[in-house]
Structure formats: C-alpha cells, structure tokens
Amino acid sequence: MTTAIASKLKDRSLLGLKDLSRNEIESILDRAAYWESEPQKLVPVLQSRFAANMFFENSTRTRFSFEMAQKRLGAQVLNFAAAASSVEKGESIYDTVRTLESMGIDAGVIRLKPSGVLEQLAEKVNVPLVNAGDGNNEHPTQALLDLFTMRKTFGELKGLRVSIIGDVLHSRVARSNLWALQKFGAQVSFCAPSNMQAPELAEHAPYVTMEEALKADVVMMLRVQLERHAEGMLKSAEYYREQYGLTEERADRLSPGTIIMHPAPVNRNVEIDDAVVESEQSRIFPQMANGVPIRMAVMERAMKL
Known part of the structure; x- marks a missing residue:
C-alpha cells in the first residue's frame, strides 16, 4: 500500500478516539447534528457504495444502528455474522476482511474480541475500517x-x-x-x-x-x-x-x-x-x-x- 493511499484511508477510518484530534471529533459531532435535523429519512448520498458489517462478536443494537445509518444514506449493506461464517471453520479474520475487500466493498465496520488486531488489519487492507468495538480497547x-x-x-x-x-x-x-x-x-x-x-x-x-x-x-x-x-x-x-x-x-x-x-x-x-x-x-x-x-x-x- 503506498504511503499516500494509506494516509487517506487512515483519515477516513475510525479505529479509536485516543489518537483522533478534538477538531476531528467535533466535526463528526457537528455532522451528526446535521443528519439529526434532516427531515428526510433517506438521503442517498452513498448510493452505489457498499458497506460490510463484520461482527466477530455478538451485537444487536450496534449492528442495527450501523445498518440503519448506512441504509438511510442509501448504501448497499452486507451483514456478516461470525457464527454463520467460515470463521467457524477456522478462516482468519484477516482472510475474511480481505475476501470482502476483493469483492468490492467500500468500507468495513468491524467488531471483534481481540484488542490490537484492528490496527494490524487497517495496515493491510485498502478500504476504510470503522471500529464497532474491539476487545477491552475502544468503542469509538x-x-x-x-x-x-x-x-x-x-x-x-x-x-x-x-x-x-x-x-x-x-x-x-x-x-x-x-x-x-x-x-x-x-x-x-x-x-x-x-x-x-x-x-x-x-x-x-x-x-x-x-x-x-x-x-x-x-x-x-x-x-x-x-x-x-x-x-x-x-x-x-x-x-x-x-x-x-x-x-x-x-x-x-x-x-x-x-x-x-x-x-x-x-x-x-x-x-x-x-x-x-x-x-x-x-x-x-x-x-x-x-x-x-x-x-x-x-x-x-x-x-x-
């Protein structure tokens, strides 16, 4: 991955808040206020974009909340639950993410049990990743x-x-x-x-x-x-x-x-x-x-x- 691509992906990923600047956090809060005040339930600014929700740990509210957000923006959504997947057969988290990346997703939302794995994944894949909770580390x-x-x-x-x-x-x-x-x-x-x-x-x-x-x-x-x-x-x-x-x-x-x-x-x-x-x-x-x-x-x- 070239440095320029890696840097741009890092800017669009959300792995945690520890290293995110106050200004960046504030801009997300301000944009959320904009979306909250939007009267239309569906505003397809992400039409033709594909998001994959990859949950290697159980979740109901967080996954539905992400899916609702993605669909309200007009994105196509793929939902992946580890219990019904190849991970049960031993396929690694990395291989799963790379497989979905190869299929053409534009971003991945990931929840997983081990801490630190997400950072490593983000270094190796060419799509922005959003942390939906990783171990005892962060839930941004x-x-x-x-x-x-x-x-x-x-x-x-x-x-x-x-x-x-x-x-x-x-x-x-x-x-x-x-x-x-x-x-x-x-x-x-x-x-x-x-x-x-x-x-x-x-x-x-x-x-x-x-x-x-x-x-x-x-x-x-x-x-x-x-x-x-x-x-x-x-x-x-x-x-x-x-x-x-x-x-x-x-x-x-x-x-x-x-x-x-x-x-x-x-x-x-x-x-x-x-x-x-x-x-x-x-x-x-x-x-x-x-x-x-x-x-x-x-x-x-x-x-x-």
Missing part, C-alpha cells in the same frame, strides 16, 4: 454518541464532571469516553470495585467512592457482565447492586441537573433500578437514538467520494 462510536448526548443536554463539554461507574477493567466504552472527554476539558472520574479497576487508567482519571461519583453532572453506569460471577469477580448481582448500582435511593440524591447514561443493554435492577432507567434524568433511550446520526456521520466520512 459509542463514546461519540455519548458526547453528542452530553453536548445536546449541556451545550458544551468543557468543565463537565463525568463519573463512569462499574466494570472499568473490561470496558472499551470507559476508555473511549475517557480519551474523548478529556480532549474537551471535561473532568472524568471512575468508580469501580477493586477487582474491576484498570490500574493503568488511574494516571488519567482518579478512582473515587460511590458517594463522590454521584456528585457529577453525568453519571454513566457501565454494563456488568453477569458471567463474571462464574469467574469469581462478582459475588452476586444483588451484592453488586447494593454496592455499585444506581438504586432509586441513590438516584434521589442526584442533583436535579444530573443526567444518567448507560451504553446498554441494561441489566435492570443490577446496574440501575428499573424505575431509574425510565426516569426523567435518564438519557438511556435518547443515547440509542443518537447512535444513528453519529454513525451516519462516521459512515459518510468513511465512504463519501
């Missing part, structure tokens, strides 16, 4: 829709106090939000059980108590994998709720201007009590809605000639 479009949600609520991100609560160790959402929010001058803090803390992130944002975490402008609850119980990381769902859940009682202590967020799917009555999910301060469903214009902006950036 989730963080972008989170920033978009915060910006719509508060007007700007600078000075916002954002608490990210839960299984930080395994969370790509926590990492992408941390990298992006700090570029805008937001104050990020984490709250997590000691065995769910990511020690390497402590130099970037402090770990605080639950009491302290509730004093923020944004309280972002992370999904806890209930299967961690089998690994011995989680005593029980009830114990987790008691110690780190956003119970009705804790939600009552939030400032009236505080908003509640969650990347979903929510384990109701574990991370967040049922009534709190549907409360006035909750932005959980608006977050999902905001995923479509964000992903429209990202796919347009990747594929528009």
Whole structure:
C-alpha cells in the first residue's frame, strides 16, 4: 500500500478516539447534528457504495444502528455474522476482511474480541475500517454518541464532571469516553470495585467512592457482565447492586441537573433500578437514538467520494 493511499484511508477510518484530534471529533459531532435535523429519512448520498458489517462478536443494537445509518444514506449493506461464517471453520479474520475487500466493498465496520488486531488489519487492507468495538480497547462510536448526548443536554463539554461507574477493567466504552472527554476539558472520574479497576487508567482519571461519583453532572453506569460471577469477580448481582448500582435511593440524591447514561443493554435492577432507567434524568433511550446520526456521520466520512 503506498504511503499516500494509506494516509487517506487512515483519515477516513475510525479505529479509536485516543489518537483522533478534538477538531476531528467535533466535526463528526457537528455532522451528526446535521443528519439529526434532516427531515428526510433517506438521503442517498452513498448510493452505489457498499458497506460490510463484520461482527466477530455478538451485537444487536450496534449492528442495527450501523445498518440503519448506512441504509438511510442509501448504501448497499452486507451483514456478516461470525457464527454463520467460515470463521467457524477456522478462516482468519484477516482472510475474511480481505475476501470482502476483493469483492468490492467500500468500507468495513468491524467488531471483534481481540484488542490490537484492528490496527494490524487497517495496515493491510485498502478500504476504510470503522471500529464497532474491539476487545477491552475502544468503542469509538459509542463514546461519540455519548458526547453528542452530553453536548445536546449541556451545550458544551468543557468543565463537565463525568463519573463512569462499574466494570472499568473490561470496558472499551470507559476508555473511549475517557480519551474523548478529556480532549474537551471535561473532568472524568471512575468508580469501580477493586477487582474491576484498570490500574493503568488511574494516571488519567482518579478512582473515587460511590458517594463522590454521584456528585457529577453525568453519571454513566457501565454494563456488568453477569458471567463474571462464574469467574469469581462478582459475588452476586444483588451484592453488586447494593454496592455499585444506581438504586432509586441513590438516584434521589442526584442533583436535579444530573443526567444518567448507560451504553446498554441494561441489566435492570443490577446496574440501575428499573424505575431509574425510565426516569426523567435518564438519557438511556435518547443515547440509542443518537447512535444513528453519529454513525451516519462516521459512515459518510468513511465512504463519501
């Protein structure tokens, strides 16, 4: 791959937010605002372009959100689920991506379990790649829709106090939000059980108590994998709720201007009590809605000639 081609592809790919400039992030948020305000549901700016959604890890909301975004822009969409594919027979992720590239796709959206593989893939293929979540590394479009949600609520991100609560160790959402929010001058803090803390992130944002975490402008609850119980990381769902859940009682202590967020799917009555999910301060469903214009902006950036 020539340096010029590689550089252009890198500009159109979205592998993570850690190395993306504040200006670039802002331009995606602004373009998403444009698409959100577009009254027409279908604006075929990507007509005759082909996108492949390659999910090597289960996903429902993220995949549907990308597909909705792509179709609203008029793109042709190929959906690929690893469980029903040659990957089950041992075909490598690299070979799968190269196969679809050979067939003529214009961009690939990829979710996969191992961290670091996406960067290597991006070096080897000649189409822009969009990260739909890679291992415990990043989930850039989730963080972008989170920033978009915060910006719509508060007007700007600078000075916002954002608490990210839960299984930080395994969370790509926590990492992408941390990298992006700090570029805008937001104050990020984490709250997590000691065995769910990511020690390497402590130099970037402090770990605080639950009491302290509730004093923020944004309280972002992370999904806890209930299967961690089998690994011995989680005593029980009830114990987790008691110690780190956003119970009705804790939600009552939030400032009236505080908003509640969650990347979903929510384990109701574990991370967040049922009534709190549907409360006035909750932005959980608006977050999902905001995923479509964000992903429209990202796919347009990747594929528009």
